[in-house]
Amino acid sequence: AQSVTQLDSHVSVSEGTPVLLRCNYSSSYSPSLFWYVQHPNKGLQLLLKYTSAATLVKGINGFEAEFKKSETSFHLTKPSAHMSDAAEYFCALMNSGGYQKVTFGTGTKLQVIP
């Protein structure tokens, strides 16, 4: 079985301050991990993905995430929040052991305060 837990349903930060969105996973296989962003009334857009190469992954719009196997975590960070980062963020997991079945977390809504 596989699962993804996003530890915060809402995160609020001031513009220009760091962003941390937390994600923990459970997987029986070597996972691929993804972060997606969803702006209002839009579909999900890929921010970055981890696929067993470098553990620190850089994505679009200044986001990055670090894969920590010992902690089963894949937290998303950004050094300085921008107003345009306000959106909902989803962590997702895909296992190598079968078809492309993706498990999503329940999402974290990021609010950026001016």
Added chain:
Amino acid sequence: DVKVTQSSRYLVKRTGEKVFLECVQDMDHENMFWYRQDPGLGLRLIYFSYDVKMKEKGDIPEGYSVSREKKERFSLILESASTNQTSMYLCASSPSGGRVSYNSPLHFGNGTRLTVT
């Protein structure tokens, strides 16, 4: 860029109606997926397909069926709509069929917000 197009942005249907949600992708992807998105529950997989005429149940297939007659088109069917099927429905696609390229990301459409009254 991959484009995944969902035919309707908003739909309002009555209880008991048969509802068709259409999704088309233009990048020759083998895999296609239907998810529903509800607040606090994230995305839940309804059905997926890894080839024409092939389909697999996801985590919540009850009350739904799918059709994939052509590679680019994947339809979700609500045989008899109920109010608990009011939700946002997201279609996605990804390249490579079967067990290959398990790390290919999904490409999403903009969603169909369905209201069943």
